Amino acid sequence: MPGKQLIILAHGGAGSDNAHSDGTDRACQLGLELMQARTPVLEAVCRAVAILEDDSRFNAGTGSRKRTDGSVRMDAACMDSRRRFGAVSEIQHIKNPIHVACGVADSEYQLLTGEDAHQYAVELGFKKVDLTRIESHAPGTDTVGAVVFDGDQFAAALSTGGTGGSRPGRVGDVPLIGCGLYVGEHGAVCATGHGESITLNLTAYRTYEMLGQGIAPQEALETAYGWFEDSQDIGLLIISRQGNAGGSNRNMAWSILTGD
Ligand code: GLY
Numbered sequence: 001m002p003g004k005q006l007i008i009l010a011h012g013g014a015g016s017d018n019a020h021s022d023g024t025d026r027a028c029q030l031g032l033e034l035m036q037a038r039t040p041v042l043e044a045v046c047r048a049v050a051i052l053e054d055d056s057r058f059n060a061g062t063g064s065r066k067r068t069d070g071s072v073r074m075d076a077a078c079m080d081s082r083r084r085f086g087a088v089s090e091i092q093h094i095k096n097p098i099h100v101a102c103g104v105a106d107s108e109y110q111l112l113t114g115e116d117a118h119q120y121a122v123e124l125g126f127k128k129v130d131l132t133r134i135e136s137h138a139p140g141t142d143t144v145g146a147v148v149f150d151g152d153q154f155a156a157a158l159s160t161g162g163t164g165g166s167r168p169g170r171v172g173d174v175p176l177i178g179c180g181l182y183v184g185e186h187g188a189v190c191a192t193g194h195g196e197s198i199t200l201n202l203t204a205y206r207t208y209e210m211l212g213q214g215i216a217p218q219e220a221l222e223t224a225y226g227w228f229e230d231s232q233d234i235g236l237l238i239i240s241r242q243g244n245a246g247g248s249n250r251n252m253a254w255s256i257l258t259g260d
Contacts, residue, residue, distance in 0.1 A: 003260040004151025006035045007239060009246050010048055012058045012253035013142040013160075014193040014235035020057050020253040027051040028257035031148055036259060041155035042080040045148045046102040049076075049157040052144035053096050058253075059138040061096055064131060064161025067168050072131040075162060075174040076101040079183040080155035085110050087175035088117040090168075093128045098159045100126065101175075111175055136161070143174055145181070145190035147237045147244075154188035154239060156181045163195060173198035178205030187211040187240035192248070193233035201227045207238060217245035225249055 010027040012020055031048030035041065053061025064072045076097035077087035086105025090113050091097050100121040104112055112120050122128070143160035158174045158181050172195020173180035181190045182204035189204040189211075198204075203224060210220040217238040228234045228249065235248030246254050 005258060005260055006032060006150050007244060007256070007258045008032050008035070008048060008146060008148045009237040009239065009244060009256045010052065010146040010254065011144065011192060011235060011237055011246065012052060013144050014233040014248045014250045014252055015141040016058060016138070016251065016253040018251050018253055021255050023052060023055045023057060024253050024255035027146060028255045031146060032257045032259045035148065035150045041148050041150050041153045042078055042084055042102065042105065045146050045155040045157040046078050046098045048146045048148070049098045049144060049159050050096045053098060053159050056134065056137045058144045059136065059141045059161045059164065060144045060159040062131060062134050063136045063138040065136050065138060065164030066132065067162070067166060069168050070132060071168055073162060073168060074160060075171060076157070076159040077175045077181055078102055078105055078155065078157040079177070079181055081153045081183050081185055081188070085177055087111040089113045089171045089175040091117040091121065093118060093131065094121045094126050095129045095131070098157055100124065142233060143180065143192040145192055145237060147188040147190050147239045149188065149239045154183050156183050156188040156190040158190050172196065173203070178202050180204055182208040184208060187238065190237050192235040192252070197228055197232040198234065203227065203234070207236065211238070211240040217243050221245045221247060
């Protein structure tokens with residue numbers, strides 16, 4: 001009997017340089033290897049996104065862009081088709097916010113914010129890191145993300161330094177369920193781009209609903225693009241039981257990898 005088809009898509013954010021797809025390739029490679037080792041999909045997708053957080057060419061983790069006050073404040077979220085969801089917002093001084101979001105998914109909570117999210121990360125054993133001393137090489141790029149399917153379960157994860165130059169306290173789509181990401185029995189969706197527009201459009205949930213109606217991922221992607229003005233960046237990764245699609249109305253480094 002043939003094995004299950006495994007698949008992962010990863011992106012470096014709307015506006016990222018297509019030439020940086022070596023970074024998204026590495027994220028896909030790790031995610032695929034983890035699924036091949038039967039790692040749960042939520043852990044596999046979060047560890048893939050951590051690779052992107054560690055790549056300063058992308059606006060997340062160590063590459064996060066600074067806010068108006070010079071601080072680095074990050075949001076991250078993850079979800080799987082068993083309805084586990086975890087998120088952090090406005091977290092500071094943590095190298096891999098996606099791992100903290102994954103920790104929240106295992107807790108009684110779904111979203112922790114600000115200094116209390118940092119305190120939770122410390123309790124989980126994460127070290128304090130001064131990210132303001134690390135130079136971001138991600139001008140004008142957005143959230144990183146990935147979606148996976150192991151032939152049984154789906155998962156998605158997102159991480160961002162937010163919109164560079166925005167005021168402290170501003171939170172975009174990433175930690176808001178159904179806005180930046182949504183996952184269920186029909187598939188997984190993650191978005192990148194202008195957070196306020198992604199949120200107003202309930203982008204991930206409405207895209208996911210199309211998958212539930214049997215609409216193919218590529219058609220769902222093109223329909224979702226139509227919800228955005230030309231001036232608003234949007235990128236999406238989508239997996240359903242019918243296939244997958246990825247793209248952006250801007251440049252976007254992204255990769256796809258399959259295996260069994
Ligand atoms: N899309 C990420 C943000 O706007 O914060």
